[in-house]
Amino acid sequence: xxxxxxxxxxISVKNGFRGTILEFLRNxxxxxxxxxxxxxxxVPADDSYAWVLVRDKPFLDNANPIAPIVSVQGAKALTxxxxxxxxxxxxxxxxxxxxxxxxxxxxxxxxxxxxxxTLISYDCPGTLEMSNYIENPEESEKIFGSLLDGDVWDDxxxxxxxxxxxxxxxxxxxxxxxxxxxxxGSIYLIPGTEKGENILDxxxxxxxEDLSNWEKKVIxxxxxxxxxxxxxxELVKPTVEGFDNLLKTFANCxxxxxxxxxxxxxxxxxxxFDSEVSKPxxxxxxxxTSKRGGISFPLDRIMFHTGRMSHMSLSCVSCxxxxxxxxxxxxxxxxxxxVADKTQRTxxxxxxxxxxxxxxxxxxxxxxxLEIKELVKDADGQD
Amino acid sequence: MDRLMKVNKSAELAxxxxxxxxxxxxxxxxxxTLRKINKDDSVDYCLVTDENRLDExxxxxxxxxxxxxQILSRFSPMNKPVAVVxxxxxxxxxxxxxxxxxxxxxxxxxxxYSCAGVFPIIKTGDEPFEKFLPxxxxTVKRGGISQGIRQTxxxxxxxxxxxxxxxxxxxxxxxxxSECKMFLNTDKAKEFAKDFEGEMLEEDLESPVINSLLTKRxxxxxxxxxxxxxxYSGLDGMINIFGRCIGCxxxxxxxxxxxxxxxxFESHNYxxxxxxxxxxxxxKGALRLPPDTIFFHLGRLIHMSFSCIGCGxxxxxxxxxxxxxxxxxxxxxxxxxxxxxxxxxxxKEAIPVxxxxxxxxxxxxx
Amino acid sequence: xxxxxxxxxxxxxxxxxxxxxxxxxxxNRLQYPTSILPIKVMCSSRVDPVFVIKxxxxxxxxxxxxxCHPGDCHYQDGNYHTRRRVAILKRVFxxxxxxxxxxxxxxxxxxxxxxxxxxxxxxTEVIKSxxxxxxxxxxxx
Numbered sequence: 001x002x003x004x005x006x007x008x009x010x011i012s013v014k015n016g017f018r019g020t021i022l023e024f025l026r027n028x029x030x031x032x033x034x035x036x037x038x039x040x041x042x043v044p045a046d047d048s049y050a051w052v053l054v055r056d057k058p059f060l061d062n063a064n065p066i067a068p069i070v071s072v073q074g075a076k077a078l079t080x081x082x083x084x085x086x087x088x089x090x091x092x093x094x095x096x097x098x099x100x101x102x103x104x105x106x107x108x109x110x111x112x113x114x115x116x117x118t119l120i121s122y123d124c125p126g127t128l129e130m131s132n133y134i135e136n137p138e139e140s141e142k143i144f145g146s147l148l149d150g151d152v153w154d155d156x157x158x159x160x161x162x163x164x165x166x167x168x169x170x171x172x173x174x175x176x177x178x179x180x181x182x183x184x185g186s187i188y189l190i191p192g193t194e195k196g197e198n199i200l201d202x203x204x205x206x207x208x209e210d211l212s213n214w215e216k217k218v219i220x221x222x223x224x225x226x227x228x229x230x231x232x233x234e235l236v237k238p239t240v241e242g243f244d245n246l247l248k249t250f251a252n253c254x255x256x257x258x259x260x261x262x263x264x265x266x267x268x269x270x271x272x273f274d275s276e277v278s279k280p281x282x283x284x285x286x287x288x289t290s291k292r293g294g295i296s297f298p299l300d301r302i303m304f305h306t307g308r309m310s311h312m313s314l315s316c317v318s319c320x321x322x323x324x325x326x327x328x329x330x331x332x333x334x335x336x337x338x339v340a341d342k343t344q345r346t347x348x349x350x351x352x353x354x355x356x357x358x359x360x361x362x363x364x365x366x367x368x369x370l371e372i373k374e375l376v377k378d379a380d381g382q383d
Numbered sequence: 384m385d386r387l388m389k390v391n392k393s394a395e396l397a398x399x400x401x402x403x404x405x406x407x408x409x410x411x412x413x414x415x416t417l418r419k420i421n422k423d424d425s426v427d428y429c430l431v432t433d434e435n436r437l438d439e440x441x442x443x444x445x446x447x448x449x450x451x452x453q454i455l456s457r458f459s460p461m462n463k464p465v466a467v468v469x470x471x472x473x474x475x476x477x478x479x480x481x482x483x484x485x486x487x488x489x490x491x492x493x494x495x496y497s498c499a500g501v502f503p504i505i506k507t508g509d510e511p512f513e514k515f516l517p518x519x520x521x522t523v524k525r526g527g528i529s530q531g532i533r534q535t536x537x538x539x540x541x542x543x544x545x546x547x548x549x550x551x552x553x554x555x556x557x558x559x560x561s562e563c564k565m566f567l568n569t570d571k572a573k574e575f576a577k578d579f580e581g582e583m584l585e586e587d588l589e590s591p592v593i594n595s596l597l598t599k600r601x602x603x604x605x606x607x608x609x610x611x612x613x614x615y616s617g618l619d620g621m622i623n624i625f626g627r628c629i630g631c632x633x634x635x636x637x638x639x640x641x642x643x644x645x646x647x648f649e650s651h652n653y654x655x656x657x658x659x660x661x662x663x664x665x666x667k668g669a670l671r672l673p674p675d676t677i678f679f680h681l682g683r684l685i686h687m688s689f690s691c692i693g694c695g696x697x698x699x700x701x702x703x704x705x706x707x708x709x710x711x712x713x714x715x716x717x718x719x720x721x722x723x724x725x726x727x728x729x730x731k732e733a734i735p736v737x738x739x740x741x742x743x744x745x746x747x748x749x
Numbered sequence: 750x751x752x753x754x755x756x757x758x759x760x761x762x763x764x765x766x767x768x769x770x771x772x773x774x775x776x777n778r779l780q781y782p783t784s785i786l787p788i789k790v791m792c793s794s795r796v797d798p799v800f801v802i803k804x805x806x807x808x809x810x811x812x813x814x815x816x817c818h819p820g821d822c823h824y825q826d827g828n829y830h831t832r833r834r835v836a837i838l839k840r841v842f843x844x845x846x847x848x849x850x851x852x853x854x855x856x857x858x859x860x861x862x863x864x865x866x867x868x869x870x871x872x873t874e875v876i877k878s879x880x881x882x883x884x885x886x887x888x889x890x
Binding site (some may be wrong): 014035036038041043044045046048050051052053054055056058059071072076077078079080081082084085086087089130131134135191221251252254255256257258261269270274275276279280281283285286290292293294295296297298299310321324325326327328 | 412413418420424425427428429431432433435436439448449451454457458459460463504505509514515549622623624626627629630631632633636637639644645649650651654655656657658660661664665668669670671672673693699700701702703705
Binding site for chain 3 (some may be wrong): 422616617744747749
C-alpha cells in the first residue's frame with residue numbers, strides 16, 4: 001500500500017452508492033480533473049456490461065460504477081488503451097479491487113501504462129456469474145441491488161471466487177470509496193496516493209475523518225472471507241493433488257483456451273500453447289499413442305493448465321473471469337486461486353499489491369529457497 | 384444404387400468389430416473415434432492403437448467435444464493408414480481444411496454416418512444427457528428430431544456424409560440394434576472391407592424417412608432464421624447480438640475453418656496507440672474498450688462464412704451465449720450460394736475467393 | 750447556421766489505373782468534390798475487405814475501391830479477385846441490414862480522368878442522400 005489509509009473524506013450517500021460515486025465522477029470531470037472516465041456501462045441490449053471510456057458527461061447517466069458482473073476484466077480495457085504507451089488523456093478508471101490488482105501486475109509486465117491513469121476503487125461486495133446474468137438480467141440486477149444495499153454483504157449469490165476473496169477492499173489505488181464504512185448514510189472517500197490527495201485538494205474535499213469504524217468492518221469481513229477461503233481450499237486440494245485427480249478435474253476441458261484469452265495476466269499475443277511448437281506431427285502422435293494404446297484429444301490438456309499455472313500464477317489476482325469464460329464450467333478460478341496462493345506465498349509476494357514490489361521472476365536472492373535442495377534429496381533419496 | 388454391406392450386429396458393435404479386424408490385421412495403425420472413459424465420465428476424441436482399448440469406443444455417441452476435422456488436420460500428413468469415424472460436418476470441415484492445405488486425405492479411411500444431431504457440451508453440474516439417450520435412438524430409428532439436441536443440429540441439412548469412404552446408415556434404420564448397413568462408397572473402402580464378413584447388397588442410402596427429416600429440418604431452419612432476422616437489422620441489431628461479446632475469440636479458436644495460427648484480429652494490426660483512441664473518444668464522447676467487437680465478427684463473417692460448415696461449436700463455446708453459429712450459418716449459406724458452393728462437398732471444388740470467372744458480377748464496377 | 754454535410758469517402762485506388770486516372774482528372778482541371786480521400790494501393794486486390802469494414806466502422810461515410818477494368822490488371826487477374834471479395838462484402842452487408850450502398854467498386858483506367866470525376870461526383874451525391882454514417886456516433890462498436 002502506498003499510503004496507510006488513516007484519514008478520509010466523509011461523503012453523504014445520495015441515490016445509493018452508485019449515485020454517489022457517479023456524482024463524484026461528474027464533478028471531477030466537470031472540474032477538469034480528468035479527461036475521461038473508464039467505467040462499466042450496460043450494453044444496449046441490457047444483458048451485459050462493457051467498459052466505456054466516457055469523455056462527455058451525459059454518457060455517465062447510463063454508467064454503473066458498481067457493475068454486478070465482470071464481463072471483461074478492467075485491466076484488459078486499460079491494456080487496450082495504453083499498451084503502446086500512455087496517451088494525453090488523464091483517465092480515471094473506476095474498477096473493482098481485482099481489476100486494479102491486475103492492472104498493477106500488467107503495468108509491471110509493461111502492458112499497461114499507469115502514468116496518466118487514476119485508479120479509483122471501492123469495497124467490492126462480489127459479483128454474479130456472467131452466464132446467470134445474461135440469462136436473466138433483471139432478476140440478477142435485483143439480487144445484486146439487494147446485496148449491495150444490505151447491512152451485511154451476504155455473498156451466497158456471488159461467484160464462488162468472490163466468496164473467498166479477502167482482497168475486496170483498498171487495493172493499491174489512488175482513491176478508494178469505503179462503502180463498508182457507511183454510517184448515518186455516508187461513506188468515506190480515502191486517498192491512497194499523493195495523486196489521490198491532489199485530486200481531493202483540487203476538488204476542495206477535506207479528508208480528515210477518522211476511519212476506525214470502516215477499518216473494523218473491513219477486518220471483520222476479511223476474517224470471514226479468510227475462513228471461507230481456507231474451507232474452499234480444503235475442498236479444492238483433493239481435486240488437484242496427484243495426476244489422476246488433475247486429469248479428472250480437467251476431464252471435460254475441450255481445449256478452447258477461453259480461460260487463457262479471458263485472463264488479464266495472460267497477455268501474450270500468441271500463447272505458447274496455441275503456437276506451432278505445441279502441435280506435434282502425426283508420427284510423434286502415433287509414437288505417443290502406441291506407448292499407451294490410445295490417446296485423447298485435445299492433446300496436452302494438463303500441460304496447458306499446469307503450464308499456465310507456472311507461467312502466470314505468480315501474478316494471478318483471482319478475479320474469476322476464467323471460470324466465467326469456461327464453456328464447460330470447470331472451476332478454473334478456484335483451482336488457480338489455490339495454486340496462486342501457494343506460489344505467491346513462496347516468494348512472499350501478493351499479486352497486484354503494490355507497484356513497487358518487483359515480479360518474483362524478475363529477481364533472485366542468494367539465500368532463498370534453500371529447502372528446494374532438501375526436496376530434491378527427499379525425492380531421489382540422494383543428493 | 385449403392386453398394387452396401389449388411390452385418391447382422393448392432394451398428395456400434397459391427398463397426399467396432401470392423402475396427403478390431405483392421406487393427407489385428409495391421410491394415411491400419413490407428414482408429415480415431417469417440418471414446419468414453421468411465422472413471423472420468425468424460426467423452427473425448429481418441430486415437431486408439433491397441434485393440435483392447437476398443438471396448439471404450441463409442442463411435443456414434445451423440446456428442447461433439449471438438450471438431451474432429453480440426454484435429455485431423457493437426458495430424459496430417461499422416462504417414463500410416465488410420466481409420467477415422469467422424470460426423471458429416473466434421474468431414475466437411477476436414478475437406479475444407481484440405482483445400483486450404485491444412486491437411487491431406489492420404490492414409491485416412493474416412494468413415495461417417497447419417498447423423499441425427501448431438502447434444503450440447505456437458506457443463507459441470509449439469510444433468511448428464513444420458514437419460515435422453517434411449518429416446519434419442521428411438522427418434523433416430525423413426526427419423527425425427529430428438530429432444531434436447533443442439534439448435535444447430537436441429538436445423539442442419541447436411542446430415543448425410545459427403546466424401547466418406549464408408550457411410551453407416553443410422554437414420555431411419557428400424558433394426559439398428561440388430562443389423563448394420565455399411566455403404567462402401569469407394570474402392571478404398573471395398574479394399575479395406577474385403578475381409579469383413581457381411582452380406583453384399585445394392586440399396587440407396589436416401590430413403591423417404593431421410594427426405595422427410597430433411598423437410599422437417601428445413602422447416603426448423605426457416606423458423607430459426609425468421610426469429611433471428613427479427614433481432615438483427617442494421618448496426619443496432621449487430622450491437623444487440625454481439626454487445627455482450629467478451630472478446631475471448633473462443634469462437635474463432637474452435638472454428639475448424641479459422642485455421643490461422645495468429646488471427647488477423649489478434650495481431651498487432653489492431654493495437655491502437657492511445658492517441659488514436661483518444662481522437663475517436665473526443666469525436667464520439669465515449670467509446671467501448673477494448674474496441675473492435677463488431678469489427679471482429681463482421682470480419683470473420685467476410686473471411687470465412689462461405690466455408691462455414693455449420694458445426695455449431697462457436698455457439699457451444701461462447702461464454703456469453705451468443706448464437707454465433709445461427710448467424711454464421713445463415714450468412715454463410717447466402718454467400719456460398721453466390722458461387723454455387725457447398726463447403727466440404729468436393730475437395731476439387733475451389734474456395735470461392737481463390738478463383739474467379741471473367742463473366743460474373745458484371746453489375747459491380749460500373 | 751448548419752454546415753452542409755460533406756461526406757468522407759475513403760478511396761482505395763490502384764496505382765496503375767484509378768490513381769493515375771485521378772491524376773489525369775487533376776491535370777485536366779476536372780472538378781470533383783473534396784470528399785474523396787485517396788489511398789494508393791498497388792492493386793485493388795490489395796484491399797482486404799477488412800480494410801473496408803474498418804473504414805466503415807470508424808466513421809467513413811463511404812468507401813470507394815478503384816481498379817483497372819477487368820482484363821487490364823497490371824497483375825493479370827487481381828481485379829477479378831477484388832470483384833469477388835467486394836461481391837461477398839456487399840452481400841454480407843445487405844444481409845445484415847448494413848448500408849451496402851456506402852461501398853462502391855469502380856473500374857477506372859489511367860486514361861479515364863473524366864470517369865473518375867464523374868464517379869466521385871455521383872458517389873458523393875449518393876452518400877449525401879444516405880446521410881452521415883451512424884457509426885460516427887455509436888459508442889458500443
